[in-house]
Amino acid sequence: MDSPSVSTQKPSLLLRLWRNQEHRSIAIQIITMVILFSLLGMIGNNVATNLEKAGKEFSFGFLNYPAGYDITFQPFISYSPTDTHTRAAIVGILNTLLVAVSGVIIATILGFTMGILRLSSNWLVNRIVYVFLEFTRNVPVLLHILFVYGIFLYTLPVPKKAISISDTVFLTNRGFYTPAPVFEDGFNYVLTSILIAILIVFFFKRWAYKVQDTTGKIYPVFTISITILIGLPLLTFFFSGAPLSWEMPALKGFNFKGGTSIKPEYIALTFALAYYTACFIAEIVRGGILAISKGQSEAAHGLGLRPNRTLQLIVIPQALRVIIPPLCSQYLNLTKNSSLAIAIGYMDVVATIGGITLMQTGKEMETMIIVLLTYLFFSLVISAFMNWFNRKMALVER
Amino acid sequence: MPGTHPDMPPPVKTTGPVAWVRQNLFSSPLNTVLTLLSIWFLWSIIPPFLDWAFVNSIWTAGNRQECWDQMASPALGACWAFIENRFSLFTYGFYPGHLHWRVNVSFILLVFALIPLLYEKLPYRKYGLIYSAVFPFITGWLLVGGYGLESVDTDKFGGIMLTLILGVTGISFSLPIGIMLALGRQSNMPVLRILCVLFIEFIRGVPLITLLFVASTMLNYFLPPGTVFDLLTRVLIIVTLFASAYMAEVIRGGLQAITKGQHEAGDSLGLTYWQANRLIILPQALKISIPGIVNTFIGLYKDTTLVLIIGMLDLLGLGDASLADAQWAGLANEIYIFVALFFFLTCFGMSRYSIYLEKKLHTGH
Numbered sequence: 001m002d003s004p005s006v007s008t009q010k011p012s013l014l015l016r017l018w019r020n021q022e023h024r025s026i027a028i029q030i031i032t033m034v035i036l037f038s039l040l041g042m043i044g045n046n047v048a049t050n051l052e053k054a055g056k057e058f059s060f061g062f063l064n065y066p067a068g069y070d071i072t073f074q075p076f077i078s079y080s081p082t083d084t085h086t087r088a089a090i091v092g093i094l095n096t097l098l099v100a101v102s103g104v105i106i107a108t109i110l111g112f113t114m115g116i117l118r119l120s121s122n123w124l125v126n127r128i129v130y131v132f133l134e135f136t137r138n139v140p141v142l143l144h145i146l147f148v149y150g151i152f153l154y155t156l157p158v159p160k161k162a163i164s165i166s167d168t169v170f171l172t173n174r175g176f177y178t179p180a181p182v183f184e185d186g187f188n189y190v191l192t193s194i195l196i197a198i199l200i201v202f203f204f205k206r207w208a209y210k211v212q213d214t215t216g217k218i219y220p221v222f223t224i225s226i227t228i229l230i231g232l233p234l235l236t237f238f239f240s241g242a243p244l245s246w247e248m249p250a251l252k253g254f255n256f257k258g259g260t261s262i263k264p265e266y267i268a269l270t271f272a273l274a275y276y277t278a279c280f281i282a283e284i285v286r287g288g289i290l291a292i293s294k295g296q297s298e299a300a301h302g303l304g305l306r307p308n309r310t311l312q313l314i315v316i317p318q319a320l321r322v323i324i325p326p327l328c329s330q331y332l333n334l335t336k337n338s339s340l341a342i343a344i345g346y347m348d349v350v351a352t353i354g355g356i357t358l359m360q361t362g363k364e365m366e367t368m369i370i371v372l373l374t375y376l377f378f379s380l381v382i383s384a385f386m387n388w389f390n391r392k393m394a395l396v397e398r
Numbered sequence: 399m400p401g402t403h404p405d406m407p408p409p410v411k412t413t414g415p416v417a418w419v420r421q422n423l424f425s426s427p428l429n430t431v432l433t434l435l436s437i438w439f440l441w442s443i444i445p446p447f448l449d450w451a452f453v454n455s456i457w458t459a460g461n462r463q464e465c466w467d468q469m470a471s472p473a474l475g476a477c478w479a480f481i482e483n484r485f486s487l488f489t490y491g492f493y494p495g496h497l498h499w500r501v502n503v504s505f506i507l508l509v510f511a512l513i514p515l516l517y518e519k520l521p522y523r524k525y526g527l528i529y530s531a532v533f534p535f536i537t538g539w540l541l542v543g544g545y546g547l548e549s550v551d552t553d554k555f556g557g558i559m560l561t562l563i564l565g566v567t568g569i570s571f572s573l574p575i576g577i578m579l580a581l582g583r584q585s586n587m588p589v590l591r592i593l594c595v596l597f598i599e600f601i602r603g604v605p606l607i608t609l610l611f612v613a614s615t616m617l618n619y620f621l622p623p624g625t626v627f628d629l630l631t632r633v634l635i636i637v638t639l640f641a642s643a644y645m646a647e648v649i650r651g652g653l654q655a656i657t658k659g660q661h662e663a664g665d666s667l668g669l670t671y672w673q674a675n676r677l678i679i680l681p682q683a684l685k686i687s688i689p690g691i692v693n694t695f696i697g698l699y700k701d702t703t704l705v706l707i708i709g710m711l712d713l714l715g716l717g718d719a720s721l722a723d724a725q726w727a728g729l730a731n732e733i734y735i736f737v738a739l740f741f742f743l744t745c746f747g748m749s750r751y752s753i754y755l756e757k758k759l760h761t762g763h
Contacts, residue, residue: 023579025586025587028587028590029587029588029589029590032428032589032590032593036593041693042622043620046619046620046621046623047619047620048621049623050618051619053623120429120432121422121425121429121430121434122423122425122431122432122436122724123423124422124423124432124436124437125432125433125436128436128439128440132658134746135738135742137745138696138700138741138742138745138746139700139738139741139742139745139751140700140703140714141702141742142703142704142706142714142735143703143714143737143738143741146714146718147730147732147734150730150731150734154728154730158628160553178681188521203511299539300555306689309554336604336605337605339605339607339608340605340607340704340707342707343706343707350605350607350608350611354608354611358611358615363617364616365616366617368608368612368616371608372608372612374606375608376600376602376603376604379602379603379604396487397525
């Protein structure tokens with residue numbers, strides 16, 4: 001029990017303020033701000049003194065100097081050692097994007113296939129996919145990348161003894177060589193016809209749905225669309241005199257010349273990232289399809305929908321709602337994991353500006369800031385896109 | 399009249415092995431094709447692998463040449479002698495030989511620290527948990543030395559030992575920090591909330607490898623001149639912070655699943671913010687988020703291999719570096735399979751335990 005002397009005496013002002021929830025919350029926030037800013041100030045001060053001691057200054061001027069190192073893989077823009085560090089960074093960013101985009105596409109296809117196989121009623125198929133998934137998911141992705149790259153390096157032959165697939169594609173430990181397309185004058189017609197085909201499909205779809213709404217007649221929209229999309233460009237191609245020829249790779253000296261060469265680093269990185277991520281996607285797909293109650297497909301069957309219409313109209317749209325959010329984070333993971341490129345010497349953004357440029361110029365702060373901002377930008381763009389897609393697919397409640 | 403009708407054929411069996419095979423392997427033409435393809439696939443993969451890994455393998459040899467000399471033709475089988483020969487290196491890294499006992503004691507202490515965490519029915523579990531909480535500090539002292547023990551430079555750490563140090567430290571510190579960040583993100587104080595959101599989203603938006611580069615190249619610029627952290631400490635800090643951000647998001651999912659009534663019930667009982675969280679909110683939220691928490695643990699544990707890129711030699715790093723050793727060059731498959739098996743066993747164990755825990759804690763309907 002409190003003694004009477006305490007109950008008559010008011011507690012000090014500070015204590016009273018502290019006991020009021022609102023005031024306390026303001027006080028905590030002010031204290032946090034003070035600590036944060038003094039910490040930031042201290043770090044800023046430390047950075048300044050440390051940089052001065054090391055005889056460096058904080059500036060991005062080095063970006064305009066010639067980089068002086070070679071990048072072996074530059075499929076989009078040309079680059080030579082005399083170009084600037086900025087251009088090297090752009091080549092690196094494009095290489096990162098290339099791995100991310102091709103990895104995401106392959107991972108999605110593989111992941112959906114494995115997820116559906118995992119639901120197969122065939123016991124043997126089910127088990128094989130299960131064992132593969134569990135093993136792959138529980139082993140670090142870096143090990144997968146090194147392993148796949150090791151297979152390319154150690155088991156594929158040198159260019160002189162290349163494995164050739166009907167003399168057009170050559171597999172060697174220095175990369176895969178495929179014929180390169182050479183576009184001739186008339187190829188513009190083909191490109192135009194592709195655009196026209198897309199437009200036709202777009203309007204045909206709208207017309208077909210309108211007809212379905214008014215008369216109930218259903219056209220095989222998918223089959224017709226595919227026929228138009230493939231058929232029209234193909235017809236144009238042959239009528240304009242096949243304006244495309246192939247440049248064959250040929251062995252000259254110690255290596256292949258001509259054709260398109262795909263570096264083993266790129267293939268190993270993309271393939272390893274894709275199948276690793278696909279294993280996670282497979283589980284997401286399986287979970288998403290299982291989350292749709294059986295009553296939904298039974299109701300669809302009860303309404304007289306055929307199995308493939310049930311899948312297309314009832315199960316998949318609902319499953320996608322469950323699948324998309326975790327799928328988005330897997331895409332983000334794949335993009336971020338592409339930074340492991342540096343382990344096998346693929347020149348992505350970390351290896352170019354965050355690796356060699358950093359070593360050459362000694363600008364740790366500046367280069368790391370560029371790399372971090374690049375990845376933050378990618379992450380924000382991907383999650384913004386996926387959020388938009390998610391909103392589009394979300395359940396519209398009445 | 400009985401006996402005049404012809405007997406009906408017996409119904410198709412629905413039980414027994416034949417029925418099982420018919421139902422699960424040959425129920426439709428497509429399934430039959432898939433089954434046959436699978437059998438062909440297994441037949442072309444498994445026997446050659448078993449031949450390579452066991453029948454033709456060599457378990458004792460001094461170097462690769464000796465190994466291959468014992469086979470009918472070079473590289474016909476696995477040369478496990480390589481792993482055996484390097485086993486001490488793969489376990490202890492470059493830790494001084496006469497001090498290996500300290501690592502061994504740490505391994506044993508780790509096992510004893512795990513027991514109270516994993517078995518709920520252990521008698522006197524409370525004291526066990528206290529031990530588990532102080533375990534990282536005891537082991538830290540034991541491994542680094544000082545205060546009466548001969549000190550060892552942390553750049554001598556390597557192999558399984560380093561992998562476990564990174565994994566255990568990251569796991570044990572990321573959970574409390576993650577809980578704090580998640581509570582901060584749910585807080586009604588805007589300053590705290592914005593700070594937590596910024597921190598979490600920044601960490602989750604960049605790859606771990608760039609943060610490790612920051613740790614290895616940039617972090618020393620942030621510290622007062624003269625202070626030098628060794629690389630291991632810097633990496634441990636970064637790995638823990640990295641895992642905390644992911645942990646915070648997982649726990650936030652659990653917190654969001656707790657209905658408002660639970661908070662209100664806590665308030666009406668007169669509990670303070672911390673009491674309500676400790677007694678009502680967090681036990682429920684953490685229970686829901688167990689699968690996510692364990693997945694984050696597994697992810698962190700696998701990500702510890704990334705330190706090889708900044709030059710620390712964990713198990714994978716040492717394995718990869720041994721490939722360049724002239725005596726054993728070219729035995730990539732053996733080493734990768736060994737490392738993969740190590741990670742698979744530990745990660746698979748963790749995920750199985752999480753499934754068991756989830757079932758046990760499932761007290762709903």
